[in-house]
Amino acid sequence: MSLLIGRTAFGDDKNSGNVLSKQEAESLLNDWVKNERLKLHMKQVAHLMQCWAKEKENLNEDDVWRWQLAGLLHDADWDQWPDMHCKKIIEELEGRNVDPEIIHAIASHGPIHFGVQPETKMDKMLYAFDELSGLIHAYSLMRPNGYESMDVKGVKKRLKEKAFAANVSREDINDACERAKIILDDLITFVIAKQPAVK
């Protein structure tokens, strides 16, 4: 089953700036995602997007929420409609007149799978955080003290072990760093610093 989306334009430019409220996003998440691990993953990626937008891009509050929302909803359809990932959530957000940039970020979070290239910084950071966040979380679960005193070296060791979190694409992580023009070590440092806040 191909997940290729088959188009590269999403939403309507006149909806630029339209978002879901925190409450609307939360109820969509609770309705669609029953798997707690997946929900945690989405919250982790949302938090990383929020912190990056605020601290590295110096964006205003509205823009920070747009970045956060892309992270929060990027896998919303994966739990119940894996064959329609991420077409289902794209259609839902288009139907609700959401900002096309948010929809594009979601549509491009796996260019190899969906056939949509990350273009904006929001797109690229969502792509970059997605897989790395999962691998670092898996690593925290196997450490006696979780995230405590975790370092870049340890994460890079796990990245080299192909059998560790084998479903995490190392190619995607490297590709994402290249596209976002970010050094892998810096991205790992950021995730280690920010991710523990999400429970």
Ligand SMILES: [Fe+2]
């Ligand atoms: Fe995904």
Ligand SMILES: [Fe+2]
């Ligand atoms: Fe994801």
